[in-house]
Amino acid sequence: xxxxxxxxxxxxxxxxxxxxxxxxxxxxxxxxxxxxxxxxxxxxxxxxxxxxxxxxxxxxxxxxxxxxxxxxxxxxxxxxxxxxxxxxxxxxxxxxxxxxxxxxxxxxxxxxxxxxxxxxxxxxxxxxxxxxxxxxxxxxxxxxxxxxxxxxxxxxxxxxxxxxxxxxxxxxxxxxxxxxxxxxxxxxxxxxxxxxxxxxxxxxxxxxxxxxxxxxxxxxxxxxxxxxxxxxxxxxxxxxxxxxxxxxxxxxxxxxxxxxxxxxxxxxxxxxxxxxxxxxxxxxxxxxxxxxxxxxxxxxxxxxxxxxxxxxxxxxxxxxxxxxxxxxxxxxxxxxxxxxxxxxxxxxxxxxxxxxxxxxxxxxxxxxxxxxxxxxxxxxxxxxxxxxxxxxxxxxxxxxxxxxxxxxxxxxxxxxxxxxxxxx
RNA sequence: GGUGAGGUGGGUGAGUGGCUGAAACCAACAGUUUGCUAAACUGUCGUACUGGGCAACUGGUACCGAGGGUUCGAAUCCCUCCCUCACCGCCA
Numbered sequence: 001x002x003x004x005x006x007x008x009x010x011x012x013x014x015x016x017x018x019x020x021x022x023x024x025x026x027x028x029x030x031x032x033x034x035x036x037x038x039x040x041x042x043x044x045x046x047x048x049x050x051x052x053x054x055x056x057x058x059x060x061x062x063x064x065x066x067x068x069x070x071x072x073x074x075x076x077x078x079x080x081x082x083x084x085x086x087x088x089x090x091x092x093x094x095x096x097x098x099x100x101x102x103x104x105x106x107x108x109x110x111x112x113x114x115x116x117x118x119x120x121x122x123x124x125x126x127x128x129x130x131x132x133x134x135x136x137x138x139x140x141x142x143x144x145x146x147x148x149x150x151x152x153x154x155x156x157x158x159x160x161x162x163x164x165x166x167x168x169x170x171x172x173x174x175x176x177x178x179x180x181x182x183x184x185x186x187x188x189x190x191x192x193x194x195x196x197x198x199x200x201x202x203x204x205x206x207x208x209x210x211x212x213x214x215x216x217x218x219x220x221x222x223x224x225x226x227x228x229x230x231x232x233x234x235x236x237x238x239x240x241x242x243x244x245x246x247x248x249x250x251x252x253x254x255x256x257x258x259x260x261x262x263x264x265x266x267x268x269x270x271x272x273x274x275x276x277x278x279x280x281x282x283x284x285x286x287x288x289x290x291x292x293x294x295x296x297x298x299x300x301x302x303x304x305x306x307x308x309x310x311x312x313x314x315x316x317x318x319x320x321x322x323x324x325x326x327x328x329x330x331x332x333x334x335x336x337x338x339x340x341x342x343x344x345x346x347x348x349x350x351x352x353x354x355x356x357x358x359x360x361x362x363x364x365x366x367x368x369x370x371x372x373x374x375x376x377x378x379x380x381x382x383x384x385x386x387x388x389x390x391x392x393x394x395x396x397x398x399x400x401x402x403x404x405x406x407x408x409x410x411x412x413x414x415x416x417x418x419x420x421x422x423x424x
Numbered sequence: 425g426g427u428g429a430g431g432u433g434g435g436u437g438a439g440u441g442g443c444u445g446a447a448a449c450c451a452a453c454a455g456u457u458u459g460c461u462a463a464a465c466u467g468u469c470g471u472a473c474u475g476g477g478c479a480a481c482u483g484g485u486a487c488c489g490a491g492g493g494u495u496c497g498a499a500u501c502c503c504u505c506c507c508u509c510a511c512c513g514c515c516a
């Protein structure tokens with residue numbers, strides 16, 4: 001949710017940034033500001049009336065105390081008249097506030113000016129490429145065939161137990177998965193991120209806090225009996241730790257990490273991209289989250305990108321880093337970098353991480369502020385997060401890129417966590 | 425699931441209709457004292473919206489789990505909902 005005081009002071013900047021989103025009609029900003037103006041006028045009137053009423057009430061109390069009943073009753077009459085007026089204004093004020101809030105909830109975050117303007121994934125900008133291209137032997141297979149023939153992932157049985165998109169990892173497949181999680185968490189904690197194991201279901205308030213609600217209602221699994229949502233990413237429970245809080249300026253940045261399974265309905269995606277591990281309803285992910293000072297959030301974004309890069313480098317995967325264009329930048333984000341690794345057998349780039357600076361967009365929804373040490377005033381924090389990393393596509397890339405005639409060779413860094421060096 | 429208790433500022437906790445935006449204590453912060461630490465003393469110490477002023481600052485309104493109601497006036501009375509805690513039952 002955009003910050004209204006910011007919009008008032010920087011309407012032009014806001015419109016310029018918002019206009020980067022394809023097809024977005026920035027006149028909502030003007031409507032919003034007009035509505036805000038009106039609301040403030042109403043409040044001024046309302047406050048004056050309420051103030052008058054409060055004075056009268058106190059007067060009545062005093063008069064009763066002195067036993068001056070008639071005088072008190074006379075003032076009561078007056079107060080009742082006022083009450084009718086305030087009731088009307090109160091209603092107007094509530095309506096105005098509600099409509100402003102619902103307008104605000106629907107406006108996406110402002111892309112940063114440096115974000116490339118564009119419509120779709122086609123317009124994303126590759127900012128870096130790296131890692132070795134893996135040369136495969138003749139007869140190399142895509143990961144879903146490999147995984148099935150090696151018996152490390154049983155898609156059929158996952159399908160039987162739950163449905164498609166819920167793979168069953170078996171034996172070394174399960175162990176490799178666990179090794180990745182352990183390695184990612186160790187790396188993150190070594191970088192100063194505090195490890196959490198959060199709840200896997202969140203309430204509505206948390207969903208609104210990080211912006212999944214109301215925008216992506218249909219993407220989350222909803223446990224209606226208890227009105228809870230299965231987490232689509234650890235970002236939601238982690239960031240919401242700081243919902244409704246005021247942190248000390250010197251405590252920033254706050255660095256958190258967690259491994260969680262992630263649940264996504266992926267409604268509306270069928271067909272080509274869903275083979276094997278490419279797109280799942282349940283998958284594992286280690287997430288990193290930072291709550292940061294506004295002045296430093298972009299520098300912190302860079303450090304998070306560098307950190308994620310170090311992971312794919314150590315895994316020896318061919319990768320590229322994209323800066324998403326304005327049209328592909330998600331609702332809540334102001335700037336996003338995606339990491340893709342190359343799956344050599346299916347010859348496809350797979351997205352394994354998305355690192356974003358949300359600026360104050362989530363903080364405003366969550367009411368997470370910091371108290372300025374200098375002025376003592378409260379300001380919204382900035383929030384950032386990134387996958388570090390999403391497991392299935394990393395698994396897919398490892399399987400495809402590291403396959404040999406003898407089996408899948410485990411990348412060096414994972415061997416201490418696996419206890420084996422080849423899957424055959 | 426059953427029964428009982430309760431939700432007040434960062435924490436403990438007082439407050440049953442007007443003098444309470446809220447006592448007291450603790451924590452925190454600033455200062456005095458001090459060789460350092462500690463202690464003591466003094467002061468500051470909720471949030472949001474909003475008016476005036478360039479600003480320092482200074483007015484107003486709202487908020488005592490949430491939403492309604494009674495009343496001139498509600499933290500306090502009434503209703504609904506949510507949540508927490510304790511004990512019992514069930515269970516990893």
